[in-house]
Amino acid sequence: MSQSRLWSPAVSRLEPYVPGEQPKVLNLVKLNTNESAFAPSPRVAKALSADQIDRLRLYPDPNSTNLKMAIARHFDLQVNQVFVGNGSDEVLAHAFYAFFQQASPLLFPDITYSFYPTYCNLYGIEHERIPLADDFSLNLADYHKPNGGIIFANPNAPTGMLVGLADIRALLEHNRDSVVLVDEAYIDFGGESAVSLINEFDNVLVVHTTSKSRALAGIRLGYALGHPGLIDALDRVKNSFNSYPVDRLAELAGIASFEDDDYFQQGCADVIANREFCVEQLTKLGFDVLPSAANFVFAKPTFAPAATVFEQLRERAVLVRYFNKPRISDYLRISIGSRADMKALVAALKDIVQKG
């Protein structure tokens, strides 16, 4: 008998997200998932001591209060303006459920984090994709129209391009009756955060992750910042799904990271320096590189098709990301690794260009 008789009809309609490849092979230069090239703060290891491991027999605090306090302190917010989850993907999923199941469509750019349409499918949310300009810039004036919510990534993915705070403020002044979600996964690498608008606008929700600038992709920890009423809605969804989404070690690791601000700042500065080095080298090698405020660059090789260069890099043990999708199939997304990673990338590219 067919298994499909057992599935909810909704499941057949899902279009699951495909994450970047996690290769089993070691010794690859892995520049395909925008992870950090640096280890997390040494305080993380200290926080995860043996006595904490014995306590794993106990449930975590379902409200992650100590972690929320550390985050609130960092951003000069109140604890009730902070929501935490098992990675920013979970936080986004709950936000889609909490705010975007509306009569009017959700608006987001045609080129952006490809999980957004996936969430829409999961919850049956109508949506409209607003095209980026030809130069991939995001014009928020295009979003001045009736909607059931607006979401965009800033900097955008996979372009890395930034939209300024003045533009976000102008959008919020015009759009007061639906939630504007600013997905700032990459904001710490050179952008200005919309967190400063939270106390002024009750409909802006800012989502962050610890997977990039805090080097904790492996621990799964994301958070949302906004008006207590928005946080309350997210809590209702969370408490209808999983009471304890953040485990004990993730909470401890997150707190340790937020308590080590010097390490955090230095890590971001190092990524920015490596990005500048990478952009300079790629430009020399014949790439068109979009202006990036993220820990990756989006770059178009002019000497060969992007799909070919992707394969040639892979043959040389350098893994980057290629999206075979309209408008962006000429580009490669390259994560900013350590200086050694960047030099390995450049060496592989020189080899490709010479043999081409």
Add this chain to the structure above:
Amino acid sequence: MSQSRLWSPAVSRLEPYVPGEQPKVLNLVKLNTNESAFAPSPRVAKALSADQIDRLRLYPDPNSTNLKMAIARHFDLQVNQVFVGNGSDEVLAHAFYAFFQQASPLLFPDITYSFYPTYCNLYGIEHERIPLADDFSLNLADYHKPNGGIIFANPNAPTGMLVGLADIRALLEHNRDSVVLVDEAYIDFGGESAVSLINEFDNVLVVHTTSKSRALAGIRLGYALGHPGLIDALDRVKNSFNSYPVDRLAELAGIASFEDDDYFQQGCADVIANREFCVEQLTKLGFDVLPSAANFVFAKPTFAPAATVFEQLRERAVLVRYFNKPRISDYLRISIGSRADMKALVAALKDIVQKG
């Protein structure tokens, strides 16, 4: 302006689950959330070594393949018969989405894990509660009727009472066209698992947690076992929600636990011995104790109302769980702790009885 203008209408209709209290006060005898009284396997601490913590900068394996292999080996199953998630609550949530959004109602007992109706609310799933018998036993013949799915906990919560494998088989033989989910969170403390029916029936899904018998409540790790077609449906939902639900440390901790079977077996035997001691003492003190196959007992004090005994225990630093709900408001749910915890409970109860 009211925040509710920003919420999805669905959010206002949610009825979030309320987990057992996690007190901030130390030195309580904590018998209210069915955690393990014993630490996890010493191999868990060894697995979470410093070099693993440096690797937290990298995403986990989105498919948790090594963990699934360890689980499959333990149960003598194939890897494609295993699904893992961030606690069994997340696994259950995905299962409700994947299988129970049907035209006919989901069936479950009137007295059971109170998260089931919460999930129904979250996804708009119609359901029908089938009353347990007067003695709280679960008669699966009551479920021989049209349905869009069946879920029950075995042993049941909060009663601790077990239904036998022959009854489950009879149900499955009668009910082939909807998913029968057996929530076996407490099966390791004396029950016979329905895992043995998976290769025979393609519509039985068995859900387990590592929070109880494996002493890993703090790490958030649950799993489902069933036909590859059921696992495929769960994967589709998971990959539409969060690609990486199980973090690196949770995967390592889970593997370490499954690799230390002696420790696991001894822990279960110790809980059973402490349960027998507890039942004997409670009976002597004037409790009616339901037959339990779990790491808790459901017991009715005959010398005073349950709500009063709950408060009197709390005053004596012993925390148990009281449900002020129809049919069960005369009972207390008491987790099985260490032998010292059980003696502290008995001492506090003797004090209460003497002063009553």
